[in-house]
Amino acid sequence: MTTQELANQYVEMIRAGRSPEIYDQLYSTEIICKEPEHAAAMGIATLTTGIVAVRAKSKARMETIAESHGAYCTEPIISGDYFSVAMGREVTFKNGDRRKFDEIAVFGVKNDKIVSETFFY
Numbered sequence: 001m002t003t004q005e006l007a008n009q010y011v012e013m014i015r016a017g018r019s020p021e022i023y024d025q026l027y028s029t030e031i032i033c034k035e036p037e038h039a040a041a042m043g044i045a046t047l048t049t050g051i052v053a054v055r056a057k058s059k060a061r062m063e064t065i066a067e068s069h070g071a072y073c074t075e076p077i078i079s080g081d082y083f084s085v086a087m088g089r090e091v092t093f094k095n096g097d098r099r100k101f102d103e104i105a106v107f108g109v110k111n112d113k114i115v116s117e118t119f120f121y
Contacts, residue, residue: 007076007083028113
């Protein structure tokens with residue numbers, strides 16, 4: 001699978017609300033996830049390694065959300081073994097706080113799997 005094909009599949013799955021399946025189908029078990037340094041102030045680990053830990057982080061974040069009001073994901077931009085997308089969503093947290101998030105995500109691809117993800121927000 002080319003980087004373009006994998007990126008297209010990622011975007012298709014995100015837009016269809018199939019995020020949990022992305023971990024099963026597109027991610028390497030050795031995935032490395034990097035969040036910006038200021039994420040630590042929000043209780044988010046800035047470096048997460050391995051599919052089990054990445055899944056746990058995602059699940060913990062989803063459990064804080066009471067309602068989703070919409071999301072978007074742009075078409076991917078490809079450069080060699082990397083692709084990037086702009087994406088975001090608006091949610092209401094269980095504490096009642098409603099927020100809109102926008103970010104740029106850069107993914108590294110190797111052997112037909114996503115091996116790294118870096119988020120900028």
